[in-house]
Amino acid sequence: MLRQDTIASLITPWGVSGVGIIRISGPESLAIARRIFRPSSGGCSWKSHHLYHGDILSLDGNAVLDEALIAFMPHPHSFTGEDVIEINCHGNPLILQSVLDLLLQLGCRMARPGEFSERAFMNNRMDLSQAEALAAMISAKSAKACAMGLAQLKGSLRKKIEDLRLLLIEAIAQMEAEIDFAEDLAEQKSPAVPPQIVAAEEQIRSLLSTYKEARVYAEGLRVVITGKPNVGKSSLLNALIGRKKAIVTDIPGTTRDLITDTVHIGGIPVNLTDTAGIREPRDMIEKEGIELVWNHLAEADAVIVMLDGSSALTDEDQTIIEKNKFGNVIFAVNKSDLPAAWNIEDAKKFVPADKKIIRISAKFGNGLEELKKTIIASHGDEDKSAGAVMVINLRHKLALEKALRLLQSAEENLMSGASMEFTVFDMREALDSLDEITGRKITDDILDRIFSSFCIGK
Ligand code: GDP
DSSP: OOOSSOEEEEOSOSSSEEEEEEEEESTTHHHHHHHHEEESSSOOOOOBTOEEEEEEEOTTSSSEEEEEEEEEEOTTSSSSSSOEEEEEEEEOHHHHHHHHHHHHHTTOEEOOTTHHHHHHHHTTSSOHHHHHHHHHHHTOSSHHHHHHHHHHHTTHHHHHHHHHHHHHHHHHHHHHHHHHHHTTOSSOOOOOOOHHHHHHHHHHHHHHTTHHHHHHHHHOEEEEEEOSTTSSHHHHHHHHHTSOOSOOOSSTTOOOSOEEEEEEETTEEEEEEEOOOOSSOSSHHHHHHHHHHHHHHHHOSEEEEEEETTSOOOHHHHHHHHHHTTSSEEEEEEOTTSOOSSOHHHHTTTSOTTSEEEEOOTTTOTTHHHHHHHHHHTTOSOOOOTTSOOOOOHHHHHHHHHHHHHHHHHHHHHHTTOOHHHHHHHHHHHHHHHHHHHTSSOOHHHHHHHHHTSOTTO
16 A cells, blocks of 8 residues: 655654664655755666765755765665655754755655554555564663564564464364354254364463563563661662662661662663662651552562661561562572671571572672572573564553453353354454454554554654
8 A cells, every 4th residue: 555645754863973864755755855866976876775875955956955875765675665765864963854854845744653664564564563573672671672573573473373363264164164064964063172273272372471571571570679778778779780879878768769770680671679668657758658669569570678687687677578478579688798687597487488588798799699690580590582482562462362262262162062153253353353463453543553652763
């Protein structure tokens, strides 16, 4: 589907850089490029996918706006599937703005966020899962998340969904044939569940099992440090991220708000949050800060409960231990550089046996390597991502869950001897749900929502 209007946008970030690239896409791209570009020597034959050197001229042709490299990518062999021109300008925002203004004067419209990708999707250059993979890859926070985005961009999920579709279509065809011939059958047997349904369920379950790990690589583990005031929470955050982000003092109650930063441990982004020390609040601000902590703890993937090994445990420590001991928790006994006021064996009496207790010194770095390893192990030791098709997007996860529910319902209908029509209905709905992932079947408002969440130039 080729569209009528021609759009333009900067596709590299705004700001000072060596080069800034402007993309023009649509039927007028080449005509506009011819008007503004003066080749430096030897002319310019606008050969497909070739770079030409020359000047970008002002509207009246009297001024040079920039010296640039320009490339023409005719449809359908371009990112959007339309005629595309890309201009490599010098990366000064003033220059880039003047070239963009020129393009608008010549009839281009500014591209909306995600509009290049939307056009690529509309022109079948990529399916919806690939367009979303591109967005995920660009904003990925770890090398693994980049690799997962790239695999999906290359069509790994699309292929998997197409295979699942074929299974469902085969099963539906068989069942519809049975419905057609049912009237001819003197006696209907209780039908067996087609193997395609069982296989599709199995494959969807296996896809869904990758989401948790994919999310960790994409968004990071949420790890919250908690403990009473002055045990060394801020010191630990600073030690793990390698710089002074949180204020460290011996005045209790200094951290009021949540302080978060990301550190990469073993290739996994870990979003660490330092929190207000838990104690009986002395004022409203501290009270609010402590309430924030409790909410945040509930959403964490792992909690580090910090205790001060150099002074006796108090009721405040006991309360914090009690409230956290059944979650994914690591106990860090800090200040190991000072004489111990209590024996770590004593802590084992009130901490569940499967929980790890690590002696550390946030100030001097002792025990931090072990703590880091334990944080990473808290999301599972196994790396399932190698070679597997990963589900990295919540929308895809929800669509797969819905498809699975419908297949299970189809199976139950068959087993209970309900009319075959009900089963076929569920199967078709399951198919629709899979088609939402690739965008074969999707409503305009969902498409709008997806592409408008992309940033400008994508
Ligand atoms: P928070 O209130 O739990 O965030 O604790 P802070 O990180 O602000 O530390 C409170 C005090 O304990 C400061 O004076 C730190 O220098 C000190 N402290 C933190 N960690 C250690 C440690 O490992 N050893 C020693 N000796 N002091 C520490």
